[in-house]
Amino acid sequence: MKEESKEFTPNILYALCSWCGSGGSETAGAMKLHYPENVKPVRFYCTGGIDPVYIFRALLEGADGVVVSGCHPGDCHFDTGNYRARRRIAAVKTILNTLGLDGDRVWLRWVGHGEGKRFVDTASEFDEHIQEKGPSPLKGIRGV
Amino acid sequence: MERIYEIQMGIEELARRALETGTVGGVAALLEVPETNKIAFTLVRAPEDVKGLAPFSPWMLENAARSISQMTREAAFTQPVAVILRPCELRALRELVKLKQVNMTNLILISFDCPGVFPIGSRLNGNGDLPAAYEKAVLEGTNCPGIRQVCSACEEFVPRGADMVISLVGRSPTDTLRAAFPTEAGQKFAEALGLLAEGREVEAGEERDRLAGIRADEHNALSARIQGSLKDLDGLVSVFDRCISCHACRYVCPVCYCKDCFFESPAFSYYPHSLHKRLEQSAAGLRLPLDRLLFHLGRLTHMGASCVACGMCEDVCVAGIPVSQIFKTVGGDIQQMFDYLPGGSPDDPLPLLTYREDELKEMED
């Protein structure tokens, strides 16, 4: 099982807010921790500023999964951005599930500035999770 | 319990009296001009112009919440105006209030329990006669064949929060009116016109409940049908592959209010070199226009929580995509998750503009 799925290297987008999410990745760097190279971090100003359209765009344009990390509840740099993001991600997952697509190809997990280990663990865990799922069928329909 | 009064006049007479007594300075409603076979949402100011007022006419040429928005967004009416809207127009209006696109000052909201409307084409290409089958369906409290699919499955056909609620189901459009006045403004309006003193209290008919039952079943059937047709990726692709990207659906949508739609912004305009690069990477070639499915998925996230399932988008779609049925189904799931009825209560904030700290933990991974 594992052998087989190893042949597939998922294309993963890791959306991070500028504050905690990116902070987590910086801490990971300072601690010299590694995460899979196929996980590509993208920095957003705040998770609350991520228009779900960009998540769908990524999934339609070749990503096998998208994971979003921002500040833990109560820690948002803008106080409430992460709570708003949680509602938007909930809408994205609902849309994917209702359409018979897979809401579980989108993850939301809080990562604090100092949580370098949690950052790399999330990247690895999501990578494995998507490897098990296999390639996203959505990315094959580019142009639709 | 709502109190329903039998009023000894029809809708034209009511409007005329409201204008003549100066109770309102205008009446906004659908108006028929039989000589030219025209029908349009119209703001009437003079009592003699109420002739042809046809708010129960079974066509919706636009969701009139848009017109009210245009007339009040920057400046409220300076005197009372009675607007006669279908329940889904009223709900759209309330969503637009929350989006700061409507000023409700001086609006008297009149609505009615709605038997549904036919697709626009049947009016524009037809003679405007009221089909006999429609009249019969209204009288009996059933769905008339041929009305919009989302109308057949509309469970919100009894208006919420209107100042005057006319009982139409179970009645004939030419009958004198039966109406309730659930709000303070409605009571004042009725008193000013002497409706309560002249009126006689009557019992609600059972036809409305019959229709409610039929609609609930139809709603389940519609959701199952749409989900079934989209369920696997092939279904989704084949449905949206027909889309020609005209964006007419969002243009007529009452809750898609943005002056500059995100999907027409530079974020979605491609330069040649970017298209060339994509073409290089794509074995299957590049199908244009791009982003057709993305547009719909994106629009669902932008306004799916506010979709009032009015059916306008589907009516204007030349590609025959069941847009409003899809938005009703998917939007309905979003609304259910947020426990939100679009245009239901003015006190419920828009789901994507609010949050609770202790919610949706199940959405975290």
Ligand code: SF4
């Ligand atoms: S109206 Fe129809 S064809 Fe035009 S963008 Fe909407 S779904 Fe596509």
Ligand code: SF4
């Ligand atoms: S699709 Fe989105 S951006 Fe475009 S008009 Fe509708 S809500 Fe606005």
Ligand code: SF4
């Ligand atoms: S998406 Fe379609 S059905 Fe929903 S409110 Fe807009 S026009 Fe009406």
